[in-house]
Amino acid sequence: MPTPRPRVRRDGTVVWQVPIRIARDGRVLQSSKSFPTLEAAIGWAQLVDKLGTADAVALLDFQRGSTVAPATVADWLNAYVDHLTGVEPYTKRKYCAYIVNDIAPFMGHLPLDAVTQFTDAAWVLHLEEKGNSGKTIANKHGFFAAAMAAAARMRPKPLIAYNPCIGTRLPRHDSPEMTFFEPDEYELFLSAMPQRWHAQTEFCLASMARPSEVAALTVGDIKRGAGAVRINKAFKYTGTGRKLGPPKTKRGVRTVNVPFETLDRLGLDRPHDALLFHTRRGTPIRPAYFYQEAFLPACAGRGRRSGQCGGGSVGR
Structure with missing residues (x-):
């Protein structure tokens, strides 16, 4: 320098x-x-x-x-996040972390219209060098590309002539292959799990509902006579608490069929607004709590019995 x-x-x-x-x-x-x-x-x-x-x-x-100093990249990104609508506070905090930790140190000081396709590509390479995974880079670049697209759409006068992020090739990222228990593996896994979690584990397997959806279910969501479960809500965990809202996607609102034998184990003779599954204090069961208290002990028990512990799935 x-x-x-x-x-x-x-x-x-x-x-x-x-x-x-x-x-x-x-x-x-x-x-x-x-x-x-x-x-x-x-x-x-x-x-x-x-x-x-x-x-x-x-x-x-x-x-x-220039007679008027152009907006910097950091200035625009912060303004963009401040005016985003339809997103959770947690999501905004995640975007702000992208700005502070990943974008501002590299190009936050640049005028917005000085960012080119080469700048964007250099930033992606920089993220790779820092050890970011392909999925993480895709998330961060997706936010930046959306913000730059918004700058190009500003009216009455666009802040930039074009979105420099269009066409940037990102590192390949492949989702890990999902693995599932074989019937005998599942029986072994369940036998190693504390008894109080058996009904919820079986329900998760039968419904294939997300843990956040299962946590939000009430007795009234179960149609015992039809062997059906209505899924139309989920808990969202923001780091500062939980919030009840719709499922993760629009298609997440659905009715799924569950075996009658599974439903008979759920203790449905309770008020319709009672939680289907809850802690001993009557509060919703967080996915992380279920993982710590049910899945990990069962995995450890299965490892002791079979000499191994795989990555089988009992839900999403």
């Missing part, structure tokens, strides 16, 4: 110069750029180190030639 150095003008004021080398007509010329403060000089010197001299000079010339 070039080192800023002070220069005293004739009027006694001090400016900070960043020395650079510029290639012109086959020759390398010594030059410099001046800044009113040391902080500004250091910031631009870091930009030279990150983008290269030519791009950093072009960006500086663009900024100084």
Whole structure:
């Protein structure tokens, strides 16, 4: 990184110069750029180190030639998140973490319309180098691409001419192959589980409902005579508490058939608004609690009996 150095003008004021080398007509010329403060000089010197001299000079010339300072990437992303509608507070906090931890350090200081397809591709490579998985990169890039698309759609005047994220190829990510218990494996697994969890485990297997959906079910959702369960709600856990809402997707509202034998084990002679499954205190069972108290002990017991513990699934 070039080192800023002070220069005293004739009027006694001090400016900070960043020395650079510029290639012109086959020759390398010594030059410099001046800044009113040391902080500004250091910031631009870091930009030279990150983008290269030519791009950093072009960006500086663009900024100084504008009568109105363009919005920076960080400014726009924060404004975009602040005005998002139809998303949970937890989701907004996740997006803010993307901005602070992944986007701002790399290009948050850039003017919004200075971001190009090359900038976006370089950022994706940067995330890979930091050890982000393909799925994580897809999530972060999806947020950034949506924000840039919104900037290109702004009216009456778009903030950028086009979305630079279009066409960027992301690292491949393959979902892990799902594995399921064979009947004898399931029986062994269930026998190693504490008795109080047997009915819920069997219901999860029979309904294939998500744990967050199972946690929200009430006795009234069970149609015993028809052997059916109506799934139309789920708990959402935000880190600060739980919130009852619709299932994860629109298609998540559904009716599923469950064997009568399974329903007979659920103790349905209770008020319709009573939770189908609950803790000893009468509160909903969080998926993490079920995993800790039921799945892991059973897995450990199965390992002791069979010498192994696989990744079988009893639900989603």
